Amino acid sequence: MPAYDDSNIFARILRGEIPNDTVLETEHTLVFRDIRPQAPVHVLAIPKGAYVSYDDFAANASDAEIVDFHRALARVARELGVALDGGQGFRAITNAGEHGVQEVPHFHMHILGGRPMGRMVQ
Numbered sequence: 001m002p003a004y005d006d007s008n009i010f011a012r013i014l015r016g017e018i019p020n021d022t023v024l025e026t027e028h029t030l031v032f033r034d035i036r037p038q039a040p041v042h043v044l045a046i047p048k049g050a051y052v053s054y055d056d057f058a059a060n061a062s063d064a065e066i067v068d069f070h071r072a073l074a075r076v077a078r079e080l081g082v083a084l085d086g087g088q089g090f091r092a093i094t095n096a097g098e099h100g101v102q103e104v105p106h107f108h109m110h111i112l113g114g115r116p117m118g119r120m121v122q
């Protein structure tokens with residue numbers, strides 16, 4: 001696992017050094033709008049803890065952080081109207097490392113919705 005680099009842009013957002021458009025903040029999680037949205041709904045959910053990628057988070061975060069993260073994600077999907085209880089669905093994805101084409105080395109999950117996403121694997 002590469003060492004966590006706390007100069008990454010999401011670490012700077014968490015420290016309040018650069019602004020963000022917050023949708024939800026909980027004890028362990030921040031959800032905010034992506035600066036380059038790829039869909040009518042495009043938000044990023046990040047843990048407040050320092051985790052490089054999904055595998056780092058899933059292996060090393062506490063149960064409380066993991067539960068909080070997933071509950072926050074589900075709540076935002078519901079509140080933004082894309083969850084299945086009333087909405088038409090969404091995609092939740094994470095990119096990890098070079099082959100995953102991860103731009104920001106702080107674990108984050110994209111939540112995309114508001115339009116059909118298309119097939120991921122052709």
Ligand code: 5GP
Binds near residue numbers: 035036044094095
């Ligand atoms: P990934 O690392 O999964 O490839 O994607 C990183 C995502 O972070 C991109 O969708 C990009 O638009 C978003 N992003 C990069 N810099 C910023 C920023 O400063 N603010 C916000 N809100 N999003 C950002």
